[in-house]
Amino acid sequence: MSRPIVVIGSSNTDMIVQLDRIPAPGETVLGGRFSTAPGGKGANQAVAAARAGGQVVFVARVGADSFGDQAIAGFTADGIDTRFIVRDETTASGVACIFVDRNGQNSIAVASGANMRLTPSDLHAAEGVIADAAVVLMQLEIPLETVDVAVDMAAAHGVPVILNPAPAQPLQDDLLRKIAILTPNEIEAGMLTGIRVTDEASAKKAELALCGRGVAMVVVTLGDRGSLLCGRDQIISIPAFPVKAVDTTAAGDVFNGALAVCLAEGQSIHDAVRFASAAAAISVTRLGAQPSAPTRPEIERFLLK
Ligand code: RIB
Numbered sequence: 001m002s003r004p005i006v007v008i009g010s011s012n013t014d015m016i017v018q019l020d021r022i023p024a025p026g027e028t029v030l031g032g033r034f035s036t037a038p039g040g041k042g043a044n045q046a047v048a049a050a051r052a053g054g055q056v057v058f059v060a061r062v063g064a065d066s067f068g069d070q071a072i073a074g075f076t077a078d079g080i081d082t083r084f085i086v087r088d089e090t091t092a093s094g095v096a097c098i099f100v101d102r103n104g105q106n107s108i109a110v111a112s113g114a115n116m117r118l119t120p121s122d123l124h125a126a127e128g129v130i131a132d133a134a135v136v137l138m139q140l141e142i143p144l145e146t147v148d149v150a151v152d153m154a155a156a157h158g159v160p161v162i163l164n165p166a167p168a169q170p171l172q173d174d175l176l177r178k179i180a181i182l183t184p185n186e187i188e189a190g191m192l193t194g195i196r197v198t199d200e201a202s203a204k205k206a207e208l209a210l211c212g213r214g215v216a217m218v219v220v221t222l223g224d225r226g227s228l229l230c231g232r233d234q235i236i237s238i239p240a241f242p243v244k245a246v247d248t249t250a251a252g253d254v255f256n257g258a259l260a261v262c263l264a265e266g267q268s269i270h271d272a273v274r275f276a277s278a279a280a281a282i283s284v285t286r287l288g289a290q291p292s293a294p295t296r297p298e299i300e301r302f303l304l305k
Helices: 041-051 066-077 113-117 120-125 127-131 144-156 186-193 200-212 251-264 269-284 296-304
Strands: 005-008 012-018 033-039 056-063 085-088 094-100 106-111 135-138 161-163 217-221 227-230 235-238
Touching: 005 041, 005 144, 005 251, 012 066, 033 041, 033 066, 041 056, 041 066, 041 135, 041 251, 056 066, 056 113, 056 120, 066 085, 085 113, 094 113, 120 127, 120 144, 127 144, 135 144, 135 251, 144 161, 161 251, 186 200, 186 217, 200 217, 200 227, 200 235, 217 251, 217 269, 227 269, 235 269, 251 269, 269 296
Parallel strands: 005 056, 005 135, 012 094, 056 085, 135 161
Antiparallel strands: 012 033, 094 106, 217 227, 227 235
8 A cells, every 4th residue: 555645734615706896905896706715725735645545644723613624525435644733722723814816816805713823732642653754744824843853753764855935935944955845936946045036047046045044946837838847956847837827725735736646656756746736737727726636647637738
C-alpha cells in the first residue's frame, strides 16, 4: 500500500457572492448570486489530493457545529482519513466570505474560528501517521507555532514538507531551511523576499533569494502565466494551460494537492508541476473551492488533449 499524504491545515465554509465587479470600500454593488461551498486552504488541498489519486490523512480542527459536520461528511465522501480532525467545543468552524468578479478573480475575508485553535498537541496525536507519510502538505491558515512544530516533526522522521505559504506572511529562515518545496504565488513570493514579483524576471529573483535562504526547491505559481520551478541548479518555466476562468478560488490549493500526489508517487518535479497545472486549469473553469477540484481521470483526459 502507498504511503499517505498528510495535509495539516484549515477547513472553512465559503459564502460566495458572484458579482460583476468586487465592491470598493464603502460601496454597495447589487446583482450578485449567492452560493455556499466547502473551502479552507487545508481542506481544499486535502480534497484535491484525494481526487487526484492520493491516500490522504487530514489533520485539522473544526467546530462542534453543522458546518463542521458537513465538512467531515464531505472529506469522508472523498475517502479522506478524518481520524485526526478535532471537534472544538468552544469555537465555531471557520468561515470565508468570497467575492468573485466576472473575470473569475476573487477577494476573500476569513473568520478562522477553530482553525486558529489547531495546536501542537493536536499534532502529537497524529505523529504516527506523519512519521509514515510520503509527504506532509501545509499552508498558513493555522497558528504558525503549529506549522513550526509539524515541520520539525516531519524533519525528525525524514518526511519531506511542501509548504504553500498562503495567506502571505513573513517566515523565518530556520523554518524555510526545513522545507523541501515552497509554493508561493506572486504576492506571497513578494512578501517573503521584499521583491515585487510582477513578471518572470522578478519571480526568478525571488526564487533565487528563497533558495539562498535554504529552501530546497521553489515553485512560484504565476496564474495564467504558468509557474517557475527553481531547484539547486535549474530554473524552468512551465506554461499554464489556457482556459476560460469562471472562478480562480482554490486554483493554488488544487495545484498543491495534485503536486503532493505526484511527489508521493515518485514522479519527477517537472512532471508533477505539469500535472498540478492541469488540475489547477480545470479547477478555474468551475465555481467554488472543493467543488472545482478534478478527479484523476479528468486530469489525465485533460493532459491528453
Ligand atoms: O484558497 C481558497 C480558500 O481560501 C477558500 O476556500 C477560503 O476558505 C480561504 O481559506
